[in-house]
Amino acid sequence: MRNRIEILKDLVLLQGNIEVLEKELSQYPWDIEKPLFKISTEDLSNLLKRSINDEINFETLTNWANVIECRDDMEFADEKMQETIFELSSPEINGEITKERLQEIVDELKE
Template identity: 35%
Template sequence: MGTPSNDRENTLNELLNFERRLVELRYSLSVLEWDSEEEIVTLTLNHLKNILNRYLEKELSDNDIYEWANLIEMREDIRLDPTHEDLLKELIFELANPEINGSLTKERSLEMRALK
């Protein structure tokens, strides 16, 4: 069994890459303490683009994307890539809050994917 920090890092990387089913990711995150003294992993624009590609390929649903972004939003142990920090913050907020921003569409996902 790994150390707690390795377990946290592995779980967070699995989240960023959406490597497991949502129910499994939610459970793994629920056993971690919410507060973190440090940012352990970094969300990049490539993570987001890979998730959007999977949505466009119909591997993930709009609800999957909403849930994924919701699990990421506001976590203290996930840093946003400083090169695209404001953009990532804006896009994760948009994806995590469809009741405010509207549901994800193919057109919007293509626009997001094209951002640099």
């Protein structure tokens, strides 16, 4: 059986099926005192580039953001990244996801 950190890493890097990874994580308690895995700006940037390059569709990207958005066992590099995850998780509130917008986010993450 894989440990929680391995599953979180696969989820962050989107290596595998989101639903399967989410199910694997469901065996662990939701609440946790401190995060076990930190999402780097590089991790997010690489994932967005995969979507820009049509390796990941926008629906999958939205589902991914929804799964990681409020997890206690994950930490974001900064507040801007947290806002970006929220934007991606709720296109119906924050506006449609487009390749152009994803590229803007990638460029902002470099700053």
